Amino acid sequence: MAGYYARRALLGLSLVLGLTVVAYLLVYVAPGDPAYVWAGRPRGPRAAEAIELAARELGLDQPLYVQVASFVHRFLSGSWGTSIAFKRPVAEIVLRSFKATAELLLFSYLVSVPLGLSIGVFMALRRGSGIDLALKLSSSLLISVPRFWLAIIAVLALYILGLQPFGRVDPRYLVELREVTGFYLLDSLLMLRPDVFLDSLARLVPPALIVAAYPTFYIAKYVRFTLSERLYEDYVMEAVSLGVSRGTLVTRYALRGVIPAVLQLAGVNFVYSFVDAAVVEIVFMREGIGRVLVEGLLRSDYPLIVATFFVVSLVLIAVNSAVDVVQKRLDPRVRI
């Protein structure tokens, strides 16, 4: 058991290391010259000299393997450098925007996994009925409609209703807000300020629901089809013949085999949701890791890009490892 967790952790760490190297190489081959940006986009006769100086300062004149090695060393020892675009410590920018995105994504998934499961079970137990068909159609629609379009419609609707949907919290509160955890919902509760809590919740719910739409209905569809099959599985039929009640039958027999797969599905979907979150954050003018990544890319801000890439990868690896571990615990047949 412990050996399995150790191996899983080791695998995760080597993945992180590999990804850091890949991230650096990707930026290296990407178009755009970081030295040019670092030197302040110089023009004129001595521009070439300034760019060369900047390149030396950034270590870009070294051979590639030296660049990679020193980058990995510096990165893993915690000095992530300064953002070229924002001229502020990368760690600070990434951490701050990461918390904003985490708040959004956590909220989305806390809604979407139970909701998707419930809708799926509801559909499976009424398969073939009108409501099943209606839910099937609307889930296909909500899975395929582009996120930015949904976000724009939501912003317009909220605006017409006289609600202020933008940002994470009303700018009035921003001065008072003491950031303890960086999650505004928690911080406002710690400050004992229900008004701030409600304001940030009201601004969080619409974008979170838009991000949640995809995983919710993806899970619902999956559960609908898998559970329908499971209901005819030998061991479910056997429980039926032994007179086990319907509720127990669905939760303890049919659904037991579906839940580990749903968690895996949620883990994989988390990757897509990061991209969705970036789009939705931009429309709703929220801070977030997606926005930071887009701005960094536009300005060849390689320390920022690599750090963002690193943090996102770390989260995805952590989420998927956690899902694997949970799945192992749920299925007694899987040997650890």
Next chain:
Amino acid sequence: MVLAPGNRTAVLAEALSLGYEDLGAVFWAVREVDLELPRGGSLCIVGESGSGKTTLGNALAGLIPPYVRTAGRLVVEGVEVVRGSRIAGASKIRGRVVTRIPQNPAASLNPYLRIEEMFYDVLRDSREIKSRGEAREEAVKLLSLVGLDEGVLHMYPHELSGGMSQRVAIALALAPRPSIIVADEPTSNLDAYLRGYIVRLIGNLNRKLGVSLVTITHDISIVEIACEDMAVMFFGEIVERGPVRDVLGKPLHPYTSELIEATTLKRAGLRYGEQTSGCAYYARCPYGDEECLRPPPPARLGGGREVRCWRLAR
């Protein structure tokens, strides 16, 4: 156990038909079957794969999915389960008066639950035993009936051998205290040594516990040990029925002879042909003539024997 006073019939089927709808047409897996099993009796239903015996057995156990088409009548322990196209009392009998020993016990036990949990679920829902301790005591008693000790309770199904899972499945089938047990191919996944043991165990449920028993099998060699009466099924119809000793001693339907002959493994080659609206066995029968193109009436021969064959009807 539900015992209606004065009612001495466990299972009664009258012209029972069960079918599946496929692209608008109905395929009848069970055709106009007449059966009567007295309370405390034991009946083997014998036939090859696809003869409709599992569909019939499931119906007797109250397992009739809503999409199944029905005709005729089926009464189990006084509860009318099928009346014409209506399926009414299936949920009243299953897990109460009748349970089923499954065909493939390894796949029939919930892989995510320990054996103890399964006993708890069944005992709670069928016998209102709410306390875990009481359920555990009862489970230990049931397991001792099939020769297993309480150590099994902590195990998951994948940790059991084939014979052990079959015995657990039998103990689970006994848990609701049914008056009828339907055993569906109880030996098909077992080796020869275990087969004898399990068949005797199932036969003893009838002989020692007095449970009415329906055993479904393709293996004619277990019939003598498990049952007193037998019915031979072919293509959804019961072609011959009667006491086991008489039927096996002097088979009257050519298909019964074929089945008995098949156990010696001397038969090579299979004959298949188009189904006609007449005798179900016509295409494979060595004695078929024009008369067989009409359905043969059942010939009642006394002593509970009944054969559907023109050779006897004449």
